[in-house]
Amino acid sequence: MRIDPRKCVACGNCLAVCPVSAISIDPAIRRATVDRDECVECYACENRMSKEHLNPTLVRAVRGFLKLLRIRFDPEPDVCPTSAFAPEELQWPRSLRRAFSDPCIPHESTGVYGRGTEEVKTNDVTNRVGSGEVGFTVEFGRPAVGTRFREVQAMTMALARIGAVFEKNNPVTALMADPASGAINPEVLEEKVLSAIVEVRTPQAMLPLVLRTVKEVSATLDTVVSVGVAVRCDGEGENSVEAVLAAEGVRAFRGKTNLGLGRLTNLETARA
Amino acid sequence: MTNTLHRYGSPESFQDDFIVFMRSSKGRNEIESVPKLKAFLQTALRHRPVTISQYRRGSTVRPSENLNPIVHWRRPVQDLTPEQIIEAITEDHTVAAIFDTAEAMEAFLCEVKAADWGLSVNVAGLTGETHACAKRAGICRHSVEYSLGFQGALDRLPERPVLELSTMCGHSMVSPNLARKMLDLVREGRRTPEQAAAYLGRFCSCGIFNPTRAIRLLEAPGGGRR
Numbered sequence: 363m364r365i366d367p368r369k370c371v372a373c374g375n376c377l378a379v380c381p382v383s384a385i386s387i388d389p390a391i392r393r394a395t396v397d398r399d400e401c402v403e404c405y406a407c408e409n410r411m412s413k414e415h416l417n418p419t420l421v422r423a424v425r426g427f428l429k430l431l432r433i434r435f436d437p438e439p440d441v442c443p444t445s446a447f448a449p450e451e452l453q454w455p456r457s458l459r460r461a462f463s464d465p466c467i468p469h470e471s472t473g474v475y476g477r478g479t480e481e482v483k484t485n486d487v488t489n490r491v492g493s494g495e496v497g498f499t500v501e502f503g504r505p506a507v508g509t510r511f512r513e514v515q516a517m518t519m520a521l522a523r524i525g526a527v528f529e530k531n532n533p534v535t536a537l538m539a540d541p542a543s544g545a546i547n548p549e550v551l552e553e554k555v556l557s558a559i560v561e562v563r564t565p566q567a568m569l570p571l572v573l574r575t576v577k578e579v580s581a582t583l584d585t586v587v588s589v590g591v592a593v594r595c596d597g598e599g600e601n602s603v604e605a606v607l608a609a610e611g612v613r614a615f616r617g618k619t620n621l622g623l624g625r626l627t628n629l630e631t632a633r634a
Numbered sequence: 635m636t637n638t639l640h641r642y643g644s645p646e647s648f649q650d651d652f653i654v655f656m657r658s659s660k661g662r663n664e665i666e667s668v669p670k671l672k673a674f675l676q677t678a679l680r681h682r683p684v685t686i687s688q689y690r691r692g693s694t695v696r697p698s699e700n701l702n703p704i705v706h707w708r709r710p711v712q713d714l715t716p717e718q719i720i721e722a723i724t725e726d727h728t729v730a731a732i733f734d735t736a737e738a739m740e741a742f743l744c745e746v747k748a749a750d751w752g753l754s755v756n757v758a759g760l761t762g763e764t765h766a767c768a769k770r771a772g773i774c775r776h777s778v779e780y781s782l783g784f785q786g787a788l789d790r791l792p793e794r795p796v797l798e799l800s801t802m803c804g805h806s807m808v809s810p811n812l813a814r815k816m817l818d819l820v821r822e823g824r825r826t827p828e829q830a831a832a833y834l835g836r837f838c839s840c841g842i843f844n845p846t847r848a849i850r851l852l853e854a855p856g857g858g859r860r
Contacts, residue, residue, distance in 0.1 A: 378811040465805040484659035580786035587786040592779035614780035622776025624754035
């Protein structure tokens with residue numbers, strides 16, 4: 363993302379809006395600028411700020427006059443008054459930043475929007491996590507810290523070493539040069555993204571080992587890691603994972619419950 | 635929506651936060667899904683959700699491409715009606731209804747079960763409460779994904795009130811700096827909690843930002859209004 367200095371009036375609204383604090387006012391030119399190395403191309407500024415398309419010269423003149431009177435204009439905080447954002451055409455590997463950061467575009471590898479994976483949300487029709495298994499979603503960079511793929515690789519290689527199986531239909535797995543070792547394509551290791559989710563599946567017995575491995579590796583990283591543990595319930599809607607988590611000292615009280623109301627309907631719709 | 639998984643807060647702070655969403659799976663049940671998605675939201679409206687949304691489009695608060703500058707003095711806290719959201723659904727994307735009581739969510743689940751749309755329905759919220767509600771609605775849960783919270787470089791995370799607000803968009807589109815700014819504006823009496831919640835909600839492209847919980851957090855001691 364770039365900001366057009368001819369349009370920017372340095373109102374400062376976009377500074378607070380950027381999830382990774384990549385925008386600042388450059389005192390030399392008195393315009394907002396984007397730190398390209400820190401920008402994750404999430405498009406929160408361009409897509410989610412309202413726009414007024416005002417004339418920059420007029421806005422600067424009004425602001426300058428108010429400044430003389432020591433009056434500070436109190437604008438709507440979610441507005442770019444002059445529509446100064448100038449999205450650029452992203453080339454590989456920078457294009458990965460947007461794929462992993464802007465939830466409004468689909469991942470090429472999976473065709474899925476958001477973070478590019480269906481996880482347990484459709485487990486009732488995909489059986490992605492089967493009985494006796496545990497699915498892990500290990501997410502890097504969220505909330506609002508961001509991550510580089512070299513940090514993700516530290517985790518994927520550690521998980522590969524303990525025999526975890528990576529979910530094939532996942533954008534991070536698609537970036538792996540060698541899924542057996544968890545090694546990620548070296549070309550992308552320094553790219554920064556808002557978040558990336560690694561998904562692995564293991565037998566339930568491996569749950570404590572995976573949790574400890576994730577904890578150990580997380581402690582060495584300069585980003586935040588959020589972990590989700592998915593499990594299939596029995597015929598009564600119960601599961602034994604909660605007890606294992608409690609034994610590991612993990613307090614799990616919130617999550618996502620798949621109600622099991624989905625079924626394969628494409629065929630019956632086609633027949634009808 | 636892993637987007638709904640890792641909200642930050644104590645169990646008590648999620649008593650008014652239940653997100654029910656429905657989605658298809660590519661190659662399995664996405665054909666003719668649009669009327670079902672619309673019916674899901676129409677059914678939800680009977681149970682007074684705090685907001686409804688469609689993924690990628692947002693909820694009843696949305697940014698404007700052509701905002702009139704005069705609007706600064708009379709900007710509504712709702713940009714669209716729920717009916718307009720439903721009418722605009724033309725694509726197969728996740729839809730969601732957010733409830734602020736377990737009772738309303740349970741009553742909705744009873745109707746969802748009876749409707750039998752055949753798409754996957756999930757509830758993001760307190761797992762114990764959700765399990766109990768689902769049972770009473772005659773639904774046996776299929777799978778659960780538990781949030782185990784954050785680890786790693788926790789010193790890089792913002793302070794608690796900011797984190798509670800900003801993690802309501804799990805895609806991190808609600809920036810912590812903006813949440814902090816809203817807390818300040820409410821504290822200084824320059825914006826109402828309702829206005830601040832609307833500003834924040836406009837950044838959540840999936841529309842699952844819960845305005846009721848946000849207003850409560852903005853009004854709380856230690857939050858925006860001290």
